[in-house]
Amino acid sequence: xxxxxxxxxxxGPRELPATLPECELLEEDLCRDSIRLECQLxxxxxxxxxxxxxxxxxxxxxxxxxxxxxxxxxQRLAVHMKQLRIEARRADPxxxxxxxxxxxxxxxxxxxxxxxxxxxxxxxxxQAGISQ
Numbered sequence: 001x002x003x004x005x006x007x008x009x010x011x012g013p014r015e016l017p018a019t020l021p022e023c024e025l026l027e028e029d030l031c032r033d034s035i036r037l038e039c040q041l042x043x044x045x046x047x048x049x050x051x052x053x054x055x056x057x058x059x060x061x062x063x064x065x066x067x068x069x070x071x072x073x074x075q076r077l078a079v080h081m082k083q084l085r086i087e088a089r090r091a092d093p094x095x096x097x098x099x100x101x102x103x104x105x106x107x108x109x110x111x112x113x114x115x116x117x118x119x120x121x122x123x124x125x126x127q128a129g130i131s132q
Contacts, residue, residue: 014073016080020088023081030074037067 017023041063044055089095107115 013069013076016077020081020084023077023084027074027077027081030070030077034067034070034074037063037070041067 014026017026041060044060044063047053048055110118
């Protein structure tokens, strides 16, 4: 989403982009929207404390809910971006050759049979659903 498009009303989680550059643009939009809402809510709260002038309760509730949705979208986006970075690294020949070099070095340094034992333990944990 960029500044030249109109902002649609969202009634749920935003769709996450497929590429990192698109994700970075969405992250900027979400940060900007979050800051704006936080400022508006802060002003409304400050006015109510300072002179007893309370904001429209319906607006305040909608703004608070929107801020919660934005924060959740930012959290989901961060996880999604991390996954995209991991996938990009896995496809990168540099990282693939690096991983192979690490495996070769570990096989050479570990006692005979220990590397295979570690691989078997990890595979059993993966099958059992135990995170590493």
